Amino acid sequence: MTDTATSTGTSTRRLSTAKAISEAIAQEMRRDDSVFVMGEDVGAYGGIFGATGDLLGEFGPERIIDTPISETAFIGAGIGAATEGMRPIVELMFVDFFGVCMDQIYNHMAKIHYESGGGVNVPMVLMASAGGGYSDAAQHSQCLWGTFAHLPGLKVVVPSNPYDAKGLMISAIRDDGPVLYLFHKGIMGLVWMAKNRRSVDVVPEEAYTVPIGEAKVAREGTDLSIVTLSLSVHHALDAAEQLAADGASAEVVDLRSLVPLDRQAVLESVGKTGRLLVVDEDYRSFGLTGEIAAIVAETDPTMLEAPVARLAVPDTPIPYARPLERFVLPTTDKIVAEAKRLLA
Amino acid sequence: MTDDVRLSRYRQMVRIRTFEAAVLREYHADKTPAWDIGAGQIPGEMHLAAGQEPVAVGICEHLRPDDAITGPHRPHHLAIAHGIDIDKMMAEIFGRSTGLCKGKGGHMHLFDPETHFSCSGIIAEGYPVSCGQAMAFKREGRGRVSVAVAGEGAANQGAFHESLNLAALWNLPVVFVIEDNDWAISVPRSASTSVASNADRAAAYGIPGVRVEGNDVDAISEVAGEAIERARSGQGPSLLEVHTVRLWGHFEGDAQAYRGAELEALDERDPIPAYAERLKTAGVLTDADVTSIAEEMSSEIEAAIEFAKSSPEPAGSDALDHVFA
Numbered sequence: 001m002t003d004t005a006t007s008t009g010t011s012t013r014r015l016s017t018a019k020a021i022s023e024a025i026a027q028e029m030r031r032d033d034s035v036f037v038m039g040e041d042v043g044a045y046g047g048i049f050g051a052t053g054d055l056l057g058e059f060g061p062e063r064i065i066d067t068p069i070s071e072t073a074f075i076g077a078g079i080g081a082a083t084e085g086m087r088p089i090v091e092l093m094f095v096d097f098f099g100v101c102m103d104q105i106y107n108h109m110a111k112i113h114y115e116s117g118g119g120v121n122v123p124m125v126l127m128a129s130a131g132g133g134y135s136d137a138a139q140h141s142q143c144l145w146g147t148f149a150h151l152p153g154l155k156v157v158v159p160s161n162p163y164d165a166k167g168l169m170i171s172a173i174r175d176d177g178p179v180l181y182l183f184h185k186g187i188m189g190l191v192w193m194a195k196n197r198r199s200v201d202v203v204p205e206e207a208y209t210v211p212i213g214e215a216k217v218a219r220e221g222t223d224l225s226i227v228t229l230s231l232s233v234h235h236a237l238d239a240a241e242q243l244a245a246d247g248a249s250a251e252v253v254d255l256r257s258l259v260p261l262d263r264q265a266v267l268e269s270v271g272k273t274g275r276l277l278v279v280d281e282d283y284r285s286f287g288l289t290g291e292i293a294a295i296v297a298e299t300d301p302t303m304l305e306a307p308v309a310r311l312a313v314p315d316t317p318i319p320y321a322r323p324l325e326r327f328v329l330p331t332t333d334k335i336v337a338e339a340k341r342l343l344a
Numbered sequence: 345m346t347d348d349v350r351l352s353r354y355r356q357m358v359r360i361r362t363f364e365a366a367v368l369r370e371y372h373a374d375k376t377p378a379w380d381i382g383a384g385q386i387p388g389e390m391h392l393a394a395g396q397e398p399v400a401v402g403i404c405e406h407l408r409p410d411d412a413i414t415g416p417h418r419p420h421h422l423a424i425a426h427g428i429d430i431d432k433m434m435a436e437i438f439g440r441s442t443g444l445c446k447g448k449g450g451h452m453h454l455f456d457p458e459t460h461f462s463c464s465g466i467i468a469e470g471y472p473v474s475c476g477q478a479m480a481f482k483r484e485g486r487g488r489v490s491v492a493v494a495g496e497g498a499a500n501q502g503a504f505h506e507s508l509n510l511a512a513l514w515n516l517p518v519v520f521v522i523e524d525n526d527w528a529i530s531v532p533r534s535a536s537t538s539v540a541s542n543a544d545r546a547a548a549y550g551i552p553g554v555r556v557e558g559n560d561v562d563a564i565s566e567v568a569g570e571a572i573e574r575a576r577s578g579q580g581p582s583l584l585e586v587h588t589v590r591l592w593g594h595f596e597g598d599a600q601a602y603r604g605a606e607l608e609a610l611d612e613r614d615p616i617p618a619y620a621e622r623l624k625t626a627g628v629l630t631d632a633d634v635t636s637i638a639e640e641m642s643s644e645i646e647a648a649i650e651f652a653k654s655s656p657e658p659a660g661s662d663a664l665d666h667v668f669a
Binding site for chain 2: 062067068070072073074075076077078079080081082083084085086088100103104107108111112113115117118119120121122123152153175176177
């Protein structure tokens with residue numbers, strides 16, 4: 001690990017992921033005048049999912065800027081400000097809303113550095129909520145990170161816990177290129193939504209970075225590799241506990257970013273366990289699960305003792321009714337079942 | 345307005361036209377016998393701005409070198425008027441490694457950090473970016489402005505309207521310019537736009553809107569100067585629509601059958617000979633000046649062509665560079 005935080009051993013302060021993100025932003029804003037935040041309801045409300053909580057009071061409306069519902073204009077404005085030396089953090093409230101502003105994201109934010117032959121930098125963070133599990137249905141529950149990761153020029157960061165969320169946000173702000181920072185609502189530790197028990201955890205008070213592009217082994221194991229990210233990391237860790245009770249040792253790899261993708265971490269884990277289960281809350285086809293399987297297939301398929309298994313949304317929109325949504329999302333029960341099938 | 349200013353406007357318009365004519369010549373030089381858009385020393389789409397020189401010159405003479413301007417898919421006139429390095433721009437159009445963007449951008453994606461020039465091939469999507477440049481300038485407090493230019497087809501895009509609202513709401517130092525050349529490729533504005541003047545749309549956002557008829561660089565300069573000064577002095581954005589003319593096709597290879605009889609009278613609408621005549625009548629320009637300016641510009645542009653042609657092509661594997669900063 002190359003995380004810059006000193007040991008968390010002495011610190012016992014616990015933060016929700018949302019507060020960890022807003023603390024990261026606050027610390028960078030104190031350090032660097034060029035950092036500012038804009039988006040819908042980021043000011044007095046503090047961000048619908050709390051990522052900009054408590055920032056308005058300290059930094060004021062000149063640096064914590066509520067925008068009209070006008071994503072093309074304000075994401076484009078973030079790009080223009082970034083090309084002229086600012087470091088904007090722009091919130092797209094739900095990643096599902098990318099449809100109204102995608103041209104700015106993929107034709108401008110992602111491409112200007114390349115098109116300019118490296119002459120123009122776009123040091124900008126675009127953060128957005130992602131994910132389902134609370135019956136918000138087809139237009140407010142998608143993950144979509146695979147869609148963005150497919151398009152060249154964007155780093156795509158997907159934290160799973162408060163510690164990583166803070167360190168990855170600081171890395172994203174300091175990055176000289178555009179970073180898409182996608183937080184799953186289920187990792188934020190919100191008081192108004194069921195949350196996983198690790199969404200409030202120890203976070204060092206000082207500023208620190210978590211490098212973008214390095215996966216983390218969230219739990220070590222020997223029989224099976226569960227490669228996943230974001231909220232699904234928690235389902236996988238819960239599943240690994242159940243499997244351990246049955247005598248199976250599952251390793252959980254938290255990718256933490258899709259771009260860059262830590263291919264080596266996947267290979268090291270699968271090289272050790274010989275079995276690969278990829279779990280993703282994004283759509284199944286043409287996405288992350290296939291990409292992870294391809295890494296192994298292209299490198300050395302003989303490291304596998306069983307075919308690769310994939311657990312992802314079965315290429316349907318996210319439905320509303322609770323039994324329907326539970327059917328399509330990867331859950332702890334499904335991970336346990338798939339793991340047992342692989343190990344049989 | 346002094347004689348020097350008018351002479352300077354004439355010279356700049358001739359520089360732009362000479363550039364466009366040279367690109368036109370080189371573009372078509374080796375696409376025969378079977379015309380192939382992807383073949384030859386300049387491949388790909390080519391959108392030239394002959395006829396629209398007065399807009400670029402009338403605006404850019406009010407810009408400081410550190411002001412920003414964003415153009416659309418038809419960008420050369422604006423880039424030249426804002427002082428971009430012509431050799432590097434030509435080399436970029438030829439896809440050479442000495443180009444402005446090392447051959448990665450091409451003629452629709454020109455970026456120059458030195459002059460803060462940029463453009464976008466996506467209609468109207470330069471307007472939001474220009475708002476952000478203006479945000480940075482406003483915060484910086486040195487009086488810099490940004491100018492966003494696109495065609496009349498862009499005024500029906502959401503990005504245009506969102507940008508006007510945002511700029512007005514935040515009192516940004518930005519000037520929005522619409523180059524109305526009557527045609528969005530083959531669709532006339534009568535078939536695309538619900539109002540006779542896009543300048544009327546400024547009222548919806550509570551900002552000044554002016555339409556300039558006549559494609560006259562002096563008239564354009566006067567109105568643009570006011571709008572830019574307004575932005576520079578902190579009084580906020582303006583919208584300026586200029587009725588101009590596209591003398592050539594939407595892109596090279598466009599047969600323009602859709603323009604009908606209009607095509608025959610296009611030469612009469614060329615703004616450069618008209619301006620030359622006016623300056624001659626005013627005693628500012630002589631026939632000898634016209635010849636010597638043409639020769640001077642030709643020499644400058646041919647040197648750029650030579651620079652481009654003698655520059656190396658990028659190595660194929662350079663494609664892997666600059667994906668990330």
